[in-house]
Amino acid sequence: MTTTVASPTFKYYQVIGNQSGPPRPGFTAPIDVALGPGGLLHVLSSYYEYDAKSKFVVKCNFNEDYMGFFGAKGEGDEEFTWPNSVAVDKSGNVYVSDEWLNRVTIFSPEGKFVGKWGVKGNKNGQWERPAGMVFDADNNMLVCDSLNHRIQKFTKDGEYISKFGKFGAGHGEFNMPWGICLDRQSNVYVADWRNDRIQKFSPEGKFMMAVGGTGSGDGQFNRPADVAVDADGYIYATDWRNDRVQVFDPQGRYVTKFLGDCPGYSKWAVDRMASNPENMKEQRDLVKNFTPERVFYQPTGIVVDDQNRIIVTDTGRHRLQIYQKQGR
Amino acid sequence: MATKEELNLMAHLIRRAGFGAHPDAVEAYAAKGYGATVEELLNPESQPPFEDDLIYRYVPYFRSGTGMQGYQAYWMYRMISTKRPLEEKMTLFWHHVFATSYTKLNRNPQANKQIQMFRNHALGNFRTMLIELSKDPAMIFWLDNNENRNGRPNENYGRELLELFSMGVGMDGQSNYSEDDVKECARAFTGWTLAPGLPRYPYGDYFWDFEYRPDLHDDGEKTFLGRKGRFNGEDVVDIIVEQPSTARFLSRHLYNFFVADEPGVPSWQNTPPADPATIQALEEEYFRSHYDIRSMLRVLFNSEGFKKSRFAKVKSPAEMVAGVMRLVDDYTTPKPDLHNIAYSCSYMGQDLYNPPTVEGWHTGREWIDSGALVERINFAADQVGDPDKPGVRRLVDKLAEMGPTMTPEQLVDNCLHLMGDIHPTAARREDLLESVRRGGEVKVGRTKAQREAFAQRVAGLLRLIVAVPEYQFA
Known part of the structure; x- marks a missing residue:
């Protein structure tokens, strides 16, 4: 007997963004996004190293209300050098990992510095370039320990709990893992960056499934940066150097891909462009090919909310592109 | 084990065909032998590729940024860390010859894309390079070929293609082409234009594309360097690469860049080469190999003239900076604030992506003035004086x-x-x-x-x- 299962459909939902740093509403190379209480978006930007205002976290919502920012480039307590990932705990505290400073920095929901932890090394509880982070149901944090090629679990205060994985390309092995997420059953999904695949593990870290392989064909990856899973177990991965997002079903079968469908200006962009509309029109009237404005350029972070909205940081275009799953 | 003389010769080769190296690396090259090392340099694909993914992960704006400082830092990082030094050195060579400045373009990623094109064809065929150059959007905008159209020719690109990019104004006391040839060359490139890209705001920079517009092209008969036909741009390039003057021009450029400082390009019509034997060997290889750059460089690096030319050239700022960093082995893997290293190169007088004119930088002793010398010494002293490097x-x-x-x-x-x-x-x-x-x-x-x-x-x-x-x- 053959059972045919209809694939879900997706529609474009929204674009949020504009190339701008604080205090103007915008992002500069947003590389990760996390959802906080009430669906608040926390967007981490990491842009110029020669401009202190180019590395920061912006808080906003789907109405495109700009709700402030915190952080700057540097090595101080409230600063970032190579920020990689953002996560939010149940209380709304914001955690930012930094691959150069080898630490996680914690901010209050209001964006005030609360603390930091992390020790460089390769022993249990130490790390080399912490990357993706995710909180589990117990409010513990799983972290991609990228240059030790493993996943470590900590309490939210940085106390070591457990680890799994080692360097390699076999099942359960990693090569510079980047993004990480959990499904509703607490299974763990890791963007195994330099192995060009997504791996799935049980909550205890036992290998369950690998998806992908090197290439640009459907189902293949060129350096996947992040992964997200929806309530039905569908897997979404940013295919970083192929400039797309790929979707897989819960069994790891390729479903579809998003190339980017930005329809035009976001609300923030409209506000910005309003200052000189005639000049912009003049420039745009010369353009024949608008595809580059629609598509992804260096998509990096990805998260799915409880309304099946798939939020992607379109890093090279300084915006979020958001899709929505329509059901099956 | 290599002799002291073999080590010294190898250090010379790596300084010229690359950006210098730590003595450990020189010893490793010397152990392979001179001939084998020349072949390794000439065939960069035999060595591991540059790890773009790694630096883009840590410094995302190196791939998609808007500011020029990022591209300067990115290129300097490539010079410092590449395992394919001749590929990067030749990329710098073409930037010297086909000098294009980002300041007019105001599109920094486009300027970087031109550099990537130079890298892609760095050791390839000169005809291919000239065709790609003529289609390069940065070059088209830089020399106004987007305004070169049937009935209203703009001669800027056509003139520089002949004068500065391929033939030179003259050699052996004779002119290489006439003013009429310039005009006919420009006519052949009418309609070679660019498709404007989207404006920078609100979502960042976009690339221009090359576009051939038949409606803007002058399809009439032309007379170019004594030949008649309804020439288009490719036909003109085909005629150019066949000229003895092109062989001479390219040979002198390679000699000046890799062997010994020569007088500036404008004087080549009346100033004969300092080393005519090596120049002649390069010219012969140009035609024998059908315009193959790699073959010419093989002749060059194996020539006695090259081997005896130690310390006959003033280091360019890029060579100075990259060479010192390779010696102290810092920034050879990703590290923050690469832009500060690139700034040093600019302070010494070589603002990458921003040559002073279409003639490029004046090289040799013109690199050195009192300010530049202080920058050079201070930079090098700060780096080598740190025993923690x-x-x-x-x-x-x-x-x-x-x-x-x-x-x-x-x-x-x-x-x-x-x-x-x-x-x-x-x-x-x-x-x-x-x-x-x-x-x-x-x-x-x-x-x-x-x-x-x-x-x-x-x-x-x-x-x-x-x-x-x-x-x-x-």
Whole structure:
């Protein structure tokens, strides 16, 4: 007997963004996004190293209300050098990992510095370039320990709990893992960056499934940066150097891909462009090919909310592109 | 094990065909032999590719940024860390020859895309390079070929293609082409234009595309360098690459860049090459190989003229900066704030992506003025004077292996040898010796404190060595 299962459909939902740093509403190379209480978006930007205002976290919502920012480039307590990932705990505290400073920095929901932890090394509880982070149901944090090629679990205060994985390309092995997420059953999904695949593990870290392989064909990856899973177990991965997002079903079968469908200006962009509309029109009237404005350029972070909205940081275009799953 | 002379020759090759190297790397090249190393350099695909993914992960704006500082830092990082040094050196060579400045473009990613095009064709066929150059949106905008159309020709690109990019105004006292040839060349390139990209805001920079517009092209008969036909751009390039003057022009450029400083391009019509035998060998290889750059470089690096040309060239700022960083082995893997290293190159007078005119930079002794010299010495001294830099630490260890004590002469001469066989004048060598003598007996020591004191002493000597005038030469 053959059972045919209809694939879900997706529609474009929204674009949020504009190339701008604080205090103007915008992002500069947003590389990760996390959802906080009430669906608040926390967007981490990491842009110029020669401009202190180019590395920061912006808080906003789907109405495109700009709700402030915190952080700057540097090595101080409230600063970032190579920020990689953002996560939010149940209380709304914001955690930012930094691959150069080898630490996680914690901010209050209001964006005030609360603390930091992390020790460089390769022993249990130490790390080399912490990357993706995710909180589990117990409010513990799983972290991609990228240059030790493993996943470590900590309490939210940085106390070591457990680890799994080692360097390699076999099942359960990693090569510079980047993004990480959990499904509703607490299974763990890791963007195994330099192995060009997504791996799935049980909550205890036992290998369950690998998806992908090197290439640009459907189902293949060129350096996947992040992964997200929806309530039905569908897997979404940013295919970083192929400039797309790929979707897989819960069994790891390729479903579809998003190339980017930005329809035009976001609300923030409209506000910005309003200052000189005639000049912009003049420039745009010369353009024949608008595809580059629609598509992804260096998509990096990805998260799915409880309304099946798939939020992607379109890093090279300084915006979020958001899709929505329509059901099956 | 390589002889001292073999090591010195290898250090020379790596300075010229690359950006210099730590003595450890020079020894490794020397162990392979000169001929094998030349072939390795000429075939960069035999070596691991540059790890773009790694640097883009840590510094995302190197791939998609808007600011020029990022692209300058990115390119400098490539020069410092590449395992394919000749590929990067030739990319710099083409940037010198086909000088394009980002300041007019105001589209920095487009300027970087041109550099990537140079890299893609760095060691390939010269005809292909000229075709790609003529289609390059940055070049089209830089020299106004987007305004070159049937009935209203703009001669800027056509003129520079002949004068500065392929033939030169003349050789052996004769003109290579006429004013009419310039006009006909420009007509052939009418309609070679660009499709405007989207504006920068609100979502960042976009690329222009090359576009051929038949409606803007002058399809009429033309007379170019004595030939008649309804020439288009490719036909003109085909005629150009067949000219003896093109062989001469390219050979002199390669000689000036890799062998010895020559007078500037404008004087080549009336100033014969300093080394006619090597130039003739390059010209012959140009035609024999059907315009293949790799083949010409093979002849060049194996020529006696090249092997005997040690320290006949003033280092360009890019060579100085990348060479020092490769010596001290810092920023050879990703690290924050690469832009500060790239700034040093600009301060010394070579603002990458921003040559002063379409003629490019004036090289040789024109690199040096009092301000630039101070920048060069300070930069190099700061780097080699830090014993915590990995490359400096390995130099110290290498010296320590030579014995528990050494005379001031041994310390100075060994350091000069490890820095690439530098030969200061007798008076300057005496100055170096005197500074060592003032520090007392040279002991390596066994304790951590003694070793640290030795390291500091070596680092202090290295600071003085990079300040001797001879260090400014490659």
